[in-house]
Amino acid sequence: MIIWITGASSGLGRELAAQYVRDGHRVCVSARGVEALEALAGEHAPGEIGVYPLDITDAAAAQAVFDRIVADVGVPDLCILNAGTHVPDRVTAIDPERFRQVMTINVYGTVTCLAALMPAFIARGSGHVAVVSSVAGYRGLPYAAAYGASKAALINMCEGMQPELAACGVRLSVVNPGFVRTPLTDRNRFSMPFLMEVDDAARSMRRGLASGRFEITFPKRFTWLLKGFRLLPIAVYLWFTRRLLRKG
Ligand SMILES: NC(=O)c1ccc[n+]([C@@H]2O[C@H](COP(=O)([O-])OP(=O)(O)OC[C@H]3O[C@@H](n4cnc5c(N)ncnc54)[C@H](OP(=O)(O)O)[C@@H]3O)[C@@H](O)[C@H]2O)c1
Numbered sequence: 038m039i040i041w042i043t044g045a046s047s048g049l050g051r052e053l054a055a056q057y058v059r060d061g062h063r064v065c066v067s068a069r070g071v072e073a074l075e076a077l078a079g080e081h082a083p084g085e086i087g088v089y090p091l092d093i094t095d096a097a098a099a100q101a102v103f104d105r106i107v108a109d110v111g112v113p114d115l116c117i118l119n120a121g122t123h124v125p126d127r128v129t130a131i132d133p134e135r136f137r138q139v140m141t142i143n144v145y146g147t148v149t150c151l152a153a154l155m156p157a158f159i160a161r162g163s164g165h166v167a168v169v170s171s172v173a174g175y176r177g178l179p180y181a182a183a184y185g186a187s188k189a190a191l192i193n194m195c196e197g198m199q200p201e202l203a204a205c206g207v208r209l210s211v212v213n214p215g216f217v218r219t220p221l222t223d224r225n226r227f228s229m230p231f232l233m234e235v236d237d238a239a240r241s242m243r244r245g246l247a248s249g250r251f252e253i254t255f256p257k258r259f260t261w262l263l264k265g266f267r268l269l270p271i272a273v274y275l276w277f278t279r280r281l282l283r284k285g
Contacts (some may be wrong), residue, residue: 041065041106041113043093043150044120046073048219049169052239053117058085065106065113067091068120093120093146096153103153112157112164115246118147119169119212123184123221136183143187144194151198155207162206167246168195169212172254172263176274179282188213199251211252212242215259231259 040057044050046068054064058081065087066074078086087109091102106113122142124135147168158164173181174188195211202209216222216229217238233241233256245253254260266274 038062038114039110041116043067043118046070048221049217049235049239050119051077052235054086056239056243063110065089067102093149094141096149099149100153107157112161115165116154117167118150120146121169125180126183127180139183140187144190147191158207159205165208167210167212172213172215172260175263175267179278208249210246213254214238215256231256
């Protein structure tokens with residue numbers, strides 16, 4: 038398979054790229070951090086990993102990168118739109134600029150990549166696109182208002198797009214991981230339940246993608262618990278999250 042992965046300079050994206058290459062796939066990697074991408078490519082045989090630096094918030098650049106990938110290796114079979122950011126926030130110090138940064142990278146940045154790749158996927162009538170969201174998009178969580186809102190937007194967006202894309206022969210998945218140890222979660226100052234190591238998480242994601250399911254979540258015990266929380270009446274849910282807050 039030819040695979041394009043965004044956000045591959047660290048964490049989940051980097052690990053996914055390494056695992057897919059080990060299994061013999063051709064991988065194109067994007068992120069802003071050129072040195073980190075080149076270091077990743079340098080760990081593998083020449084030509085196994087193609088480096089395509091990109092700031093996903095630049096729509097023209099996303100189109101140019103996708104067109105270069107197509108020219109170099111052909112239309113990818115699988116695109117994993119994984120790039121994202123998280124900046125913990127507090128209502129006592131709402132920072133509109135930071136809020137905008139999270140929404141722009143996580144939502145608008147994902148949309149620029151979708152817009153870039155979709156015409157080629159639809160014209161071909163096949164292919165698989167995965168959007169990496171989060172269980173934080175299921176329900177509001179303290180200190181994650183911007184992040185949770187951006188991830189909820191991605192889940193809703195994918196649900197909206199799936200039927201139309203399926204009719205065009207294009208498969209869409211939304212990936213909702215629980216906590217995974219990466220530079221992104223290293224910023225968290227609380228203990229993270231069911232924290233997964235990045236290699237396990239990447240394996241779970243790959244298994245889910247291979248199954249072709251629309252929604253891919255892991256680790257199951259945690260994500261099913263959070264799905265259960267979605268069924269709670271709002272007053273009960275808010276009582277629970279207020280208690281979480283008091284525990285710090
Ligand atoms: N770790 C978790 O517990 C967890 C849980 C649920 C969901 N997720 C999601 O999984 C994805 C990967 O996160 P991670 O945990 O692996 O975090 P990470 O190590 O911080 O990786 C984030 C990646 O996104 C890239 N990125 C950020 N802004 C970008 C931009 N404007 N343009 C291009 N690339 C950009 C970063 O590269 P550059 O900075 O070099 O551009 C980096 O490669 C994210 O979407 C995250 O929300 C993570």
